[in-house]
Amino acid sequence: MANKSSWFLLTALLLGAAGVYGQLLNGGFEDPDIQQDNPYGDIAAHWGRWGNWMNRETAWEPTQSGTCLMGYHHWEIREDTSSGFYQDVTNVPAGSVCVFGLFAYKDPGTDAEFVELRLERLGGFHVLANRTYLMKELRASWQRLWIKATNETAGIRVLVNVKPKELWGRNGALKFDEAELTVLPPESSR
Numbered sequence: 506m507a508n509k510s511s512w513f514l515l516t517a518l519l520l521g522a523a524g525v526y527g528q529l530l531n532g533g534f535e536d537p538d539i540q541q542d543n544p545y546g547d548i549a550a551h552w553g554r555w556g557n558w559m560n561r562e563t564a565w566e567p568t569q570s571g572t573c574l575m576g577y578h579h580w581e582i583r584e585d586t587s588s589g590f591y592q593d594v595t596n597v598p599a600g601s602v603c604v605f606g607l608f609a610y611k612d613p614g615t616d617a618e619f620v621e622l623r624l625e626r627l628g629g630f631h632v633l634a635n636r637t638y639l640m641k642e643l644r645a646s647w648q649r650l651w652i653k654a655t656n657e658t659a660g661i662r663v664l665v666n667v668k669p670k671e672l673w674g675r676n677g678a679l680k681f682d683e684a685e686l687t688v689l690p691p692e693s694s695r
C-alpha cells in the first residue's frame with residue numbers, strides 16, 4: 506500500500522512538472538506572427554521556418570484543433586531542398602527527458618520522401634535525437650508522431666523537417682497540428 510501511494514505521488518509530481526517546464530507556444534498554429542511585416546499570416550507566431558511552401562494555413566481541412574494548421578504544399582515544390590519549422594524552448598532543465606509530438610495528416614497520393622522529427626540543442630544545429638517517417642507510414646487521417654531525447658544542456662529545440670520527392674512531378678500535401686512537448690526534469694532539479 507505504501508508503494509502504491511509513493512507511485513501515485515511520483516506520478517503526480519511528474520505530471521505537475523510536465524506542466525511547469527517546456528511548454529510549446531502556439532502548438533496548434535492558431536496565432537499568426539504579427540512581429541514581422543507579413544500580411545499573409547502564413548508565419549505561425551513563436552515558430553521559425555525555412556524552405557518553401559511550409560505555411561500556416563487558415564482554410565485547410567480537416568484540422569486536428571481549431572481552424573489553423575501548418576501545411577506543406579508538396580505539389581508546389583520546385584527544388585529538392587527540404588522545408589521545415591522549429592521552436593526553441595528555454596525553460597527545460599539540463600538532463601530532462603523530453604518528448605516532442607505532433608499530429609500529421611497525409612493527403613492521398615502524397616509522394617514526399619519523408620517527415621523527420623528532431624530534438625536539438627537550444628538554438629539548433631546539434632541533434633539529440635531524430636526519427637524519420639516514410640510516406641507509407643503516414644495515413645490520410647490524423648496520427649501522432651513523436652520523438653524522445655534527454656537534453657545535455659538547458660533548453661531544447663523541437664523541429665520538423667520535410668524532404669520532398671527527389672525527382673520532378675511532386676504530388677500531394679502534408680498537414681501538421683497540435684505540437685506538444687512533455688518534459689520530465691531530472692530528480693536533481695527538484
Ligand SMILES: [Ca+2]
Nearest residue numbers: 533570571573
Ligand atoms: Ca490548429
